[in-house]
Amino acid sequence: MSRCDIGYHRRMARWQPDARGRLEAAAFELFRERGFEQTTVADIAARAGLDKRTFYRLFGDKREALFSGGAHLEEVLVKAVAETDATPFEAVVAAFRRVAEDIFADRLELVRARQAIIASSPELQERELRKGTSMVAAVSAALRAKGLGETTATLATESGVTVFRVAYARWVAPDSDAPLTDLIAEVATELRAITSATG
Amino acid sequence: MSRCDIGYHRRMARWQPDARGRLEAAAFELFRERGFEQTTVADIAARAGLDKRTFYRLFGDKREALFSGGAHLEEVLVKAVAETDATPFEAVVAAFRRVAEDIFADRLELVRARQAIIASSPELQERELRKGTSMVAAVSAALRAKGLGETTATLATESGVTVFRVAYARWVAPDSDAPLTDLIAEVATELRAITSATG
Numbered sequence: 001m002s003r004c005d006i007g008y009h010r011r012m013a014r015w016q017p018d019a020r021g022r023l024e025a026a027a028f029e030l031f032r033e034r035g036f037e038q039t040t041v042a043d044i045a046a047r048a049g050l051d052k053r054t055f056y057r058l059f060g061d062k063r064e065a066l067f068s069g070g071a072h073l074e075e076v077l078v079k080a081v082a083e084t085d086a087t088p089f090e091a092v093v094a095a096f097r098r099v100a101e102d103i104f105a106d107r108l109e110l111v112r113a114r115q116a117i118i119a120s121s122p123e124l125q126e127r128e129l130r131k132g133t134s135m136v137a138a139v140s141a142a143l144r145a146k147g148l149g150e151t152t153a154t155l156a157t158e159s160g161v162t163v164f165r166v167a168y169a170r171w172v173a174p175d176s177d178a179p180l181t182d183l184i185a186e187v188a189t190e191l192r193a194i195t196s197a198t199g
Numbered sequence: 200m201s202r203c204d205i206g207y208h209r210r211m212a213r214w215q216p217d218a219r220g221r222l223e224a225a226a227f228e229l230f231r232e233r234g235f236e237q238t239t240v241a242d243i244a245a246r247a248g249l250d251k252r253t254f255y256r257l258f259g260d261k262r263e264a265l266f267s268g269g270a271h272l273e274e275v276l277v278k279a280v281a282e283t284d285a286t287p288f289e290a291v292v293a294a295f296r297r298v299a300e301d302i303f304a305d306r307l308e309l310v311r312a313r314q315a316i317i318a319s320s321p322e323l324q325e326r327e328l329r330k331g332t333s334m335v336a337a338v339s340a341a342l343r344a345k346g347l348g349e350t351t352a353t354l355a356t357e358s359g360v361t362v363f364r365v366a367y368a369r370w371v372a373p374d375s376d377a378p379l380t381d382l383i384a385e386v387a388t389e390l391r392a393i394t395s396a397t398g
Contacts, residue, residue: 018364045361049241087393087396087397088378088393088396089393089394089396089397090397097302125329126325126328126329127201129325129329129332130324130325130328133328151365151369151386151389152389152393154365155362155386155389155390155393156393157360158357158364159358159359159361159390159393159394162353162354162357162358162361163354165357166350166353166354166357187350187354189350190350191354191358191394192394192395194286194287194288194351194358195288195355195358195390195391195394195395196208196391196394196395197286197287197288197289198286198289
């Protein structure tokens, strides 16, 4: 049977254990080594010992291989928001602290490398912005599911996301050493002070 | 002389009064009539009585014809932030109220039509997100120029942008009739209440 036979490829794809994880790891390695622009989907598939067809079965495009962690992050956030009795803004801040502990802690070097790859490409920056929008929608929906109005849910979520973004930027900065969860708590306090200050 | 001669087109372009405004108006009309996807740059140029070359001299791509107002909005915001003595968050909220009065008031129907066009295309949504990022950077730089630290500048700007976005969404909603500047003041009060509430 020829390797070009479609059935052959389908069966190969089906037999690969953790094809997704291997493709993500290969993409990350290649983006670091060669740069995002210089890496093709064929390169990624080859490094993972798979084929392009398998890649496109699992990812919409080359960018997506760098963003699939977003779904897990969203899940953890939504679950944390649903489980707490805190006020809306506190609930979102607590959810991001949960994410900081469960997903980001001990991964600072990987996160820094990933941010450097994203910073290198306007296309990746656009995708990151869209993923942020999807995260806001998911968290806001989780707050509404607790009976909150749309405005309250949106304001609490956006404020929490702002806190997370500023804390995250501090955390990945070259000279940082504080844990992300502490930075989130600190920045939340700063946001409270800034929004409540009157002239 | 043939119309295909490059010198002819260059001179035509140079002679057009307000080519930019005419192309923007033509793009807006066509996007409303036919949809964004169904409109080509050639269509836009023809409607404006100009040529494609003139379009590409003034706009990077088709999307850009819908976003050039962003530069003016940024200017008004930056100037308003620079001129006030209010606290950082109040300064940003006041700047958005200035924008609401100087740019948006009396343009609700146009703004609604523009939002409907943007909502129809993921490409336009991505561009809008990027413009938002650029606006945040400009306002935040204006606050830093007043001597504020980076975190304070970012938190005040992002919080102000959140207020503006929520107020703007309410304003363009089909059943709304309150002025945008009042909605901004209202939502700013809600954000203050939400971020300061503790459980």
